[in-house]
Amino acid sequence: MTESRTAPARFPVTVDVVALTVADDALNVLLVTRLLEPFRGQLALPGGFVLPGEDLAAAAARELAEETGVEHVPGHLEQLGSYGPRGRDPRGDVLTVAHLLLAPNFPVLSAGSDAELAAWYPVSHFLDGELQLAFDHERILADAVERAKSKIEYSPLGAVFCAEEFTVAQLRAVYEAVWGTRLDPRNFHRKATGTPGFLEDTGRTTAGDAGRPAALFRLAPAARPAAGQPTRAVLNPPLMRPPS
Amino acid sequence: MTESRTAPARFPVTVDVVALTVADDALNVLLVTRLLEPFRGQLALPGGFVLPGEDLAAAAARELAEETGVEHVPGHLEQLGSYGPRGRDPRGDVLTVAHLLLAPNFPVLSAGSDAELAAWYPVSHFLDGELQLAFDHERILADAVERAKSKIEYSPLGAVFCAEEFTVAQLRAVYEAVWGTRLDPRNFHRKATGTPGFLEDTGRTTAGDAGRPAALFRLAPAARPAAGQPTRAVLNPPLMRPPS
DNA sequence: CGATTAATTGTCAAGGTGACGATAAGTGTT
DNA sequence: AACACTTATCGTCACCTTGACAATTAATCG
Numbered sequence: 001m002t003e004s005r006t007a008p009a010r011f012p013v014t015v016d017v018v019a020l021t022v023a024d025d026a027l028n029v030l031l032v033t034r035l036l037e038p039f040r041g042q043l044a045l046p047g048g049f050v051l052p053g054e055d056l057a058a059a060a061a062r063e064l065a066e067e068t069g070v071e072h073v074p075g076h077l078e079q080l081g082s083y084g085p086r087g088r089d090p091r092g093d094v095l096t097v098a099h100l101l102l103a104p105n106f107p108v109l110s111a112g113s114d115a116e117l118a119a120w121y122p123v124s125h126f127l128d129g130e131l132q133l134a135f136d137h138e139r140i141l142a143d144a145v146e147r148a149k150s151k152i153e154y155s156p157l158g159a160v161f162c163a164e165e166f167t168v169a170q171l172r173a174v175y176e177a178v179w180g181t182r183l184d185p186r187n188f189h190r191k192a193t194g195t196p197g198f199l200e201d202t203g204r205t206t207a208g209d210a211g212r213p214a215a216l217f218r219l220a221p222a223a224r225p226a227a228g229q230p231t232r233a234v235l236n237p238p239l240m241r242p243p244s
Numbered sequence: 245m246t247e248s249r250t251a252p253a254r255f256p257v258t259v260d261v262v263a264l265t266v267a268d269d270a271l272n273v274l275l276v277t278r279l280l281e282p283f284r285g286q287l288a289l290p291g292g293f294v295l296p297g298e299d300l301a302a303a304a305a306r307e308l309a310e311e312t313g314v315e316h317v318p319g320h321l322e323q324l325g326s327y328g329p330r331g332r333d334p335r336g337d338v339l340t341v342a343h344l345l346l347a348p349n350f351p352v353l354s355a356g357s358d359a360e361l362a363a364w365y366p367v368s369h370f371l372d373g374e375l376q377l378a379f380d381h382e383r384i385l386a387d388a389v390e391r392a393k394s395k396i397e398y399s400p401l402g403a404v405f406c407a408e409e410f411t412v413a414q415l416r417a418v419y420e421a422v423w424g425t426r427l428d429p430r431n432f433h434r435k436a437t438g439t440p441g442f443l444e445d446t447g448r449t450t451a452g453d454a455g456r457p458a459a460l461f462r463l464a465p466a467a468r469p470a471a472g473q474p475t476r477a478v479l480n481p482p483l484m485r486p487p488s
Numbered sequence: 489c490g491a492t493t494a495a496t497t498g499t500c501a502a503g504g505t506g507a508c509g510a511t512a513a514g515t516g517t518t
Numbered sequence: 519a520a521c522a523c524t525t526a527t528c529g530t531c532a533c534c535t536t537g538a539c540a541a542t543t544a545a546t547c548g
Contacts, residue, residue, distance in 0.1 A: 211525025455494025
């Protein structure tokens with residue numbers, strides 16, 4: 001670290017959160033409608049300024065809670081990367097540390113915050129340029145989706161998109177939504193249930209749906225996201241995504 | 245992004261660089277000896293404050309050039325992650341954006357900077373706790389090494405540790421040093437030369453060493469790190485590192 | 489020139505993957 | 519109750535990759 005004799009420059013620092021979930025067989029992202037300038041009326045990632053004495057992950061969790069009206073947001077939160085500080089906010093240089101949340105489809109209180117309306121939107125609209133986002137949030141979203149795609153390949157985190165207990169078919173639907181591909185149910189079943197340390201059979205099954213009841217699984221203890229732990233890769237060899 | 249009516253907090257922002265190279269069959273990191281408080285006399289990662297109007301990558305490259313005395317530092321630079329702002333600098337909250345440089349073993353002008361002495365050190369001393377680093381740089385170094393280990397698995401970036409042209413054995417030595425394992429020369433040769441889009445035969449060979457001359461390769465055009473491009477993964481399936 | 493060293497090419501069994509057939513076990517229909 | 523229908527799960531098989539290791543090639547060394 002080089003010292004400087006003059007006082008170091010200071011930057012406004014924000015955290016933004018790309019919260020992803022799977023709903024209706026599609027990857028969705030949590031967005032807020034901006035009620036203030038700049039980009040008033042446009043959609044943006046939830047986020048806000050880091051407060052003095054606050055760490056990055058804490059700030060991300062706080063903003064998420066504030067803007068969704070959900071006290072304890074479920075899922076897996078990790079840092080994505082930093083952007084800026086130049087040329088991303090018309091008001092001036094702002095550094096933002098983007099975060100990624102992979103979560104089950106929890107409901108947001110759109111009537112919650114007084115500043116913004118939060119809701120889930122399919123990511124496809126924004127990745128193909130059909131709809132626009134405020135700031136440089138389209139780029140951040142693209143990076144986040146790419147990270148999510150590769151993350152579920154070698155980590156057990158695909159399961160955090162599901163409820164506590166889930167069927168192999170539900171897990172497969174997650175992979176299909178995130179990767180945007182179809183997977184062979186039989187081969188996926190073999191791989192998912194055959195990977196040691198990934199899934200744990202609860203012994204119970206679904207009921208009421210059409211077709212044969214499906215066994216219910218949960219994440220194996222070794223694969224469960226422990227606070228602070230980097231969620232060891234247990235999918236080795238990884239669940240390979242078919243070549244696009 | 246949530247607005248706040250009051251002016252947002254501002255933080256000092258630094259960039260730190262974990263520059264890794266392979267020398268003497270070991271992974272080495274570029275460190276500077278601090279000549280000023282805090283942590284005076286201790287080893288630290290090169291880095292410094294981001295200047296107004298400067299982007300993160302530019303700041304990292306500038307600090308690297310300043311502290312090594314090398315105008316155009318070779319290798320592949322990418323962002324690693326952000327740390328802080330709390331509890332990492334005794335002078336107060338400082339946010340740092342760590343970067344990772346994977347580079348061939350270039351010489352540093354230790355007589356260069358007037359503020360610090362830069363030199364290469366084997367990473368093993370710091371990962372096993374034998375030697376200490378200033379600030380939270382041990383943690384950053386550990387994260388960087390982990391990133392490097394996985395990066396060379398599925399990307400062609402192992403080659404950036406080598407010179408422009410290199411032999412398969414030299415590339416294998418890189419993998420062995422970074423992963424800390426031994427690899428079978430025959431299987432490694434098959435995989436490295438057999439992966440489409442990875443290596444390109446120059447047609448020339450080494451001479452003068454003991455043993456049969458080795459063919460000289462360079463990175464294939466498709467695998468070469470283009471400025472701005474995220475260096476597409478071409479190792480598919482990846483070069484698998486043996487289970488530790 | 490033979491011994492040594494290192495690079496490169498082969499061989500082979502074991503295990504993983506993709507494609508796809510066959511069963512199993514429910515629900516809905518007649 | 520028998521049937522069609524749907525979804526889950528198990529099985530099969532050819533192909534490919536990997537890890538272990540033998541054999542060959544082509545230099546240097548003494």
